[in-house]
Amino acid sequence: MSASDVTRAIRRMAHEILERNFGCVDVVIVGLQTGGVGLAERLVDDINEIEGTEVPLGSLDATMHRDDFDLRPITSEAATTIPVDPTGKIIVLVDDVLYTGRTVRAALDAIHSYGRPKAIQLAVMVDRGHRELPIRPDFVGKNLPTRRAEMVDVNNDGVDLGEIS
Amino acid sequence: MKALRHLLSMDDLDRDDIEYLLDLTERYVEVSERKIPRIPALRGKTVALVFFEDSTRTRVSFATAAGRLSADTLGFDVGRSSVNKGESLRDTIETISAMGIHCIVLRHFGAGAPWRVREWTDASIVNGGDGRNQHPTQSLADLFTARQHLGDLDGRRIAIVGDIKNSRVARSNAIGFSKMGAEVIFVAPRTLLPASLEGWPVKVTHNLDEVIESIDVCYLLRMQLERQNDAAVPTLREFHHEFGLTTARADRLRDDALIMHPGPMNRDVEIAGVVADRPNAVITEQVSNGVAVRMAVLFVLIGSRLDLVEEQSAVA
The missing domain is CATH 3.40.50.1370 (Aspartate/ornithine carbamoyltransferase)
Incomplete structure (x- = not known):
């Protein structure tokens, strides 16, 4: 995907989020650290522009809720800011790539320590498959079938597919 | 930071380690402010609080820190223990270790006690104050x-x-x-x-x-x-x-x-x-930050698997 493909996909997802939720009342956008944060910011910019409102934006680091940190080192944790009490709100979690689903599971756990949302939805730029948990995205930038040995990189210049060396 | 088994003295840490721990502490301050201030980072781990000297704040602070990380705590008060029956420090430590402990927080009136205790157990040791020596x-x-x-x-x-x-x-x-x-x-x-x-x-x-x-x-x-x-x-x-x-x-x-x-x-x-x-x-x-700091220390010692970073870089 090129940079402009990504821009268009974000625009479309912003519309889909608004359509699904009949506007943006009670909607809170939360980017997952670290890949989802920039994407969440762009989504919020688009939603605010379309609706002429201010949608709350947060970020969430779910590292400490992961199920695999006995298997790999955890070297740092990024900041979490949840701007409003999520109780009764519609939380849209945003990440760059959806793969096994384990990060999202950890994030679902983490968000509940702040309150009980009315609903949680998931927006990702790339769904690359290989799910290991019963988790599916609500809003997808692009479905990108991959092999496990491949690596997906989402950045401001677009989406790249590479081999893990 | 480097992988750390024990924290006995501030001499164990260099400036980078200290900064790493303080940065991590900032995250745990945020965790402590959540509606449900608990994360599963040390689920399945057990922390023993072994206090040979009176203490309220340090003991409660470590217990709270362990709880917020979902670790189990095992309190050991000398006043109500077999130490009063003449059990030696070594036997006490070996007994506690035999119960499958991952970390021992030790407060002892003897300077240097945690350095000896380290030799008698596989658990990580945190010095919760030893005599006039370190805290x-x-x-x-x-x-x-x-x-x-x-x-x-x-x-x-x-x-x-x-x-x-x-x-x-x-x-x-x-x-x-x-x-x-x-x-x-x-x-x-x-x-x-x-x-x-x-x-x-x-x-x-x-x-x-x-x-x-x-x-x-x-x-x-x-x-x-x-x-x-x-x-x-x-x-x-x-x-x-x-x-x-x-x-x-x-x-x-x-x-x-x-x-x-x-x-x-x-x-x-x-x-x-x-x-x-x-x-x-x-x-x-200082007291409320003490809880978050102790979360960071417990996590780095028994939860972070920073040893895997060193293993991986040793392979590479």
Whole structure:
């Protein structure tokens, strides 16, 4: 995907989020650290522009809720800011790539320590498959079938597919 | 930071390690503010709190920290234990270890006790205070609190005042603050200083008035009344007059200077009661930050698997 493909996909997802939720009342956008944060910011910019409102934006680091940190080192944790009490709100979690689903599971756990949302939805730029948990995205930038040995990189210049060396 | 098995002394940490721990502490302060302040980071781990000396805040602080990380805690109070039946420290430690403990927080009246205990168990050891020697988690809580208010500690001046001879907090903080680039000044009468300060990264003065206007942190130590058997000061009143943070001295502090104390305070001995309630006295913050700091320490020792980073880089 090129940079402009990504821009268009974000625009479309912003519309889909608004359509699904009949506007943006009670909607809170939360980017997952670290890949989802920039994407969440762009989504919020688009939603605010379309609706002429201010949608709350947060970020969430779910590292400490992961199920695999006995298997790999955890070297740092990024900041979490949840701007409003999520109780009764519609939380849209945003990440760059959806793969096994384990990060999202950890994030679902983490968000509940702040309150009980009315609903949680998931927006990702790339769904690359290989799910290991019963988790599916609500809003997808692009479905990108991959092999496990491949690596997906989402950045401001677009989406790249590479081999893990 | 490097993988760490035990935290026995501030000497175990270099500046990068300290900064890493303080950054992690910031995350755990956020966790502590959540509606449900609990994360599953140490689920399935057990932390034993082995206290051979009285303590409320350190013990409760470690227990709270372990709980917020979902670790189980096993309390071990010497007052109600087989130590009273003559069980040795070694047997006590081996017994506790046999129950499958991942971490032992040890408070002991003997300086150096955690270094011996380390040899008798596979568990990670955190020194929760050993005699007059070290109290590293207190120092980390103090560094975190000071950094929150002052920012970078490089070039800052901290006066540690009072009963230095008996204070493990003074020893840990002398190392901690100087590693962070601050200048540490011990302020005490000769009778309350250790026999030798050779090799210590500190300056010494016997006159608090000399430094009071130029310091960024005025750190008062608790006069350890239970350890005073040799009349180190004529009277507590005279000590307060000469070395205490009186109202008059507190007025001469810079506006942004912090007043710190590890607790528990003897009001009107090392610090005037009203001074302890001033807005620049951050004594209760030191306590609440202590929980987050201890979360960071427990996580780094038994949860982070930083050893895997080293293994991986060793392979690569």
